[in-house]
Amino acid sequence: MVSSRCCAILRCVTCARDLAASLPFFCSELKGLILLRRFLSRLLVSLSVALGMAQPALAQMPVPPEVAARAYLLLDITSGQVLASKDPDQAVEPASLTKLMTAYLVFDALKSGKISLTQTFGVSERAWKMPGSRMFIDPKMQVPVEDLIKGMIVQSGNDATVALAEGVAGSVERFVQLMNEQAKALGMTATSYRNVEGLTEAGHTTTARDLATLSTRLMADFPQYVPYYAIQRYRYPGTPTANDTNRNLLLFRDPSVDGLKTGHTNAAGYCLVATARRQVPGLGEGAQGQRRLVSVLLGASSESARAAETQKLLNWGYTAFDAVRLIPVGEPVATPRIWKGKAEQVRLGRAEGVVVSVPAGEGAKLKSEVIRPEPLVAPLLRGQSVGTLRVTLASGAPVAEIPLTVLETVEESGVFGRAWDAIRLWIQ
Numbered sequence: 001m002v003s004s005r006c007c008a009i010l011r012c013v014t015c016a017r018d019l020a021a022s023l024p025f026f027c028s029e030l031k032g033l034i035l036l037r038r039f040l041s042r043l044l045v046s047l048s049v050a051l052g053m054a055q056p057a058l059a060q061m062p063v064p065p066e067v068a069a070r071a072y073l074l075l076d077i078t079s080g081q082v083l084a085s086k087d088p089d090q091a092v093e094p095a096s097l098t099k100l101m102t103a104y105l106v107f108d109a110l111k112s113g114k115i116s117l118t119q120t121f122g123v124s125e126r127a128w129k130m131p132g133s134r135m136f137i138d139p140k141m142q143v144p145v146e147d148l149i150k151g152m153i154v155q156s157g158n159d160a161t162v163a164l165a166e167g168v169a170g171s172v173e174r175f176v177q178l179m180n181e182q183a184k185a186l187g188m189t190a191t192s193y194r195n196v197e198g199l200t201e202a203g204h205t206t207t208a209r210d211l212a213t214l215s216t217r218l219m220a221d222f223p224q225y226v227p228y229y230a231i232q233r234y235r236y237p238g239t240p241t242a243n244d245t246n247r248n249l250l251l252f253r254d255p256s257v258d259g260l261k262t263g264h265t266n267a268a269g270y271c272l273v274a275t276a277r278r279q280v281p282g283l284g285e286g287a288q289g290q291r292r293l294v295s296v297l298l299g300a301s302s303e304s305a306r307a308a309e310t311q312k313l314l315n316w317g318y319t320a321f322d323a324v325r326l327i328p329v330g331e332p333v334a335t336p337r338i339w340k341g342k343a344e345q346v347r348l349g350r351a352e353g354v355v356v357s358v359p360a361g362e363g364a365k366l367k368s369e370v371i372r373p374e375p376l377v378a379p380l381l382r383g384q385s386v387g388t389l390r391v392t393l394a395s396g397a398p399v400a401e402i403p404l405t406v407l408e409t410v411e412e413s414g415v416f417g418r419a420w421d422a423i424r425l426w427i428q
Contacts, residue, residue, distance in 0.1 A: 061397070062320035062359055067309050070269060070299025073208040074313050076321065077216055077275075077292040078283075079357040081400055083317045088209040089190060092298050095263030095271050096133070096156045097206070098198030100214050101179050102165060106149060107222040108182075109168045117146040121167035123159070130158035132199060136239040137163065147236050149225075154234040154246045156262065158197040165196040172196055183210070186217055200267045208296040215260055215273050215294050229259030229275075249307035250274050254314070260294075262306070269299035270306040276314050282363070283325050283355065291323045324363040326391070327354035330407075333389050334370045338410050339425055340418040341378030347407040348372070348386055356391050356400045365394035370404070375425060382409045 064074070064084035071087040082088075109115045120142040128138050135157030137143055143151075143163065151160030165175035172195070179193040188210035194201040219226050232251050235244035250257040256276040263271040275294040283289040295313045300306035327333050332347035333354060348370070358366065372387025380386065384406045391399040412418065 060359070062316075064320075065312050065316050067297070067313060068300060068305060069297045069309055071208045072295065072297045072309075072313065073212050074317050075212045075216065075294050075296075076317065076323070076357045077219070077294055078290075078323055079355045079400065080402075081357045082212075083293075083321055083357060084313070085208065088212075089207050091190060091205040091207060093200060093204060093265060093268035094198055094206045094211065094298075095265045095268035096198040097211055097261055097263040097271055097273055098193065098196065098204070099152055099156065099161055099263075100211070100218060100261055100273065101182065101193065102161055102175075102196050103149070103153065103225075104214065104218050104222070105175065105178055105182060106145075106164050106168060107218070107225045110145075110225070111222065115145055115168060117144065117149075119145050121145060121148060121163050123163050124166055126172070127159045127162035127166065130162055130197065132158045132197070134158055134243075135160040135236060136243060137236065143236065149228055150231060150234045151236060153228050153261070154231050155243055156247060158199070161197045183214075186213055188213055198263060198265070198268075200265050208298055211273055211296045211298075212294060215275065215296070218260075219275070219292075226259060229261065247303065248272065248274065249303065250276075250311060253307070254311060257314075262303075264303070270301065270303055271298045272300070272306040272310050273297075274310045274314065276318075278318060280318075280323055283323055284328075288329060288353075291318070293317045320360060321357040322360050322363050323355055324358055324366065325353060325355050326366070326368065326389075329353040332407055333404055334372070334387075336370075336372065336374075336376055338376045338378055338380065339421040340413055341380070341410040342413050342417075343378075343410045346376060346380055346386075346410045348404045349407050350402065350405065351407065354389065354402055356402075358393065358399055362393055366399065367392050367394065372404070378410045378412045380406045380410045382406050 071090050071092060073085040073088040074083045076083055123137045123139050123141050123143065125139060133156040135151030135155050137159055148160045148164050151157040152164060162172060165172050169175035169178055175196055176193055183191045191206040191210045192203050194204035230251065232246050233244045235241060247262040254276065256278045257274055258277060259275050260273045273296050275292060277290050277292045279289050280291045283291060293314055295310050297306055297310050300309055327349060329352055331349060333349040335345040335347055338346040368389055368391045370387055370389055385403050386406055387404045389402040389404055393399060
């Protein structure tokens with residue numbers, strides 16, 4: 001018993017002596033590990049700072065200039081994107097911008113053959129006695145439709161506007177009804193018309209956004225009549241010479257501006273919807289290389305102010321944003337698999353191609369993805385909406401979401417083809 005206890009004690013003494021001898025080594029190793037950890041921590045911090053400094057700054061959306069107006073909206077028609085706005089949905093009086101809708105309906109009547117440019121309309125007592133800006137026609141006259149259009153657009157004649165409304169619809173009241181129906185059809189949900197010329201009247205209101213919608217559709221639906229808005233001077237024979245000048249001052253200052261309409265009442269202030277078309281690099285040749293903007297400016301303080309502020313907006317839009325053509329005209333954005341159809345694939349895209357507006361210098365850093373339902377099953381008709389093209393900057397900031405349509409109809413296949421695809425879809 002004593003012998004075994006002595007052996008145990010001796011073993012403990014030996015272990016203690018060995019541990020004591022090893023302790024300096026362990027302490028040295030521990031100290032080394034602590035120093036290594038501190039070094040690695042400092043290295044990681046240094047790398048993080050260096051990497052952070054090396055990262056490019058995230059692109060910022062351009063800040064629009066200060067614009068002295070009650071409300072405004074700048075739209076890039078080529079890309080369909082709003083570049084800047086201030087209170088675009090605020091209800092305002094449109095003044096003579098009302099005549100954009102009057103013209104839309106007159107152009108539609110011309111296009112459908114209901115009336116012709118050479119046809120003449122009489123001048124009613126109501127038209128003759130209209131207050132405000134006038135073409136100076138009277139009841140003794142029979143005026144050609146084309147001259148009435150010029151009088152309404154160039155001279156902003158309230159008399160010409162009423163004469164056109166009565167000639168197209170039979171009465172002003174019926175024409176106003178048609179204006180409201182057309183506004184609804186165009187998606188101008190915040191617009192309500194009470195007259196055809198734009199004089200102040202309770203409930204006669206619109207918004208900058210709705211006016212941009214109307215202007216865009218007017219130019220798209222009736223391109224053959226848009227040149228009327230670029231006429232600088234016009235007067236009907238026998239009327240005052242001093243009344244021949246278009247009130248859109250930008251037509252005389254900026255050769256890229258080719259329309260559209262001015263407006264003014266005491267309540268509305270000075271208003272201007274102006275459009276410009278400029279050739280820009282990267283979009284293509286000829287008409288495909290032209291970029292069109294439209295500016296809607298409402299409630300400026302003077303005629304000169306509305307022109308200056310509009311010019312400021314248009315110039316800013318062209319310089320602060322680049323137009324980038326992602327997809328050429330007629331080319332598909334995607335050609336996904338389609339089931340139960342006579343074709344194996346369907347072409348999705350935009351008939352006019354895809355153009356986006358991006359902050360200047362960011363065009364080479366775009367990312368895009370197609371978001372669409374799956375699976376796609378025939379039939380799919382040309383023009384049918386199928387999916388969206390989502391475009392973002394490299395930073396992930398959204399640029400645009402562009403609806404995609406079917407470029408070519410894909411009809412259903414025969415019975416056996418549909419049955420075979422049904423089995424394949426079930427297996428998947």
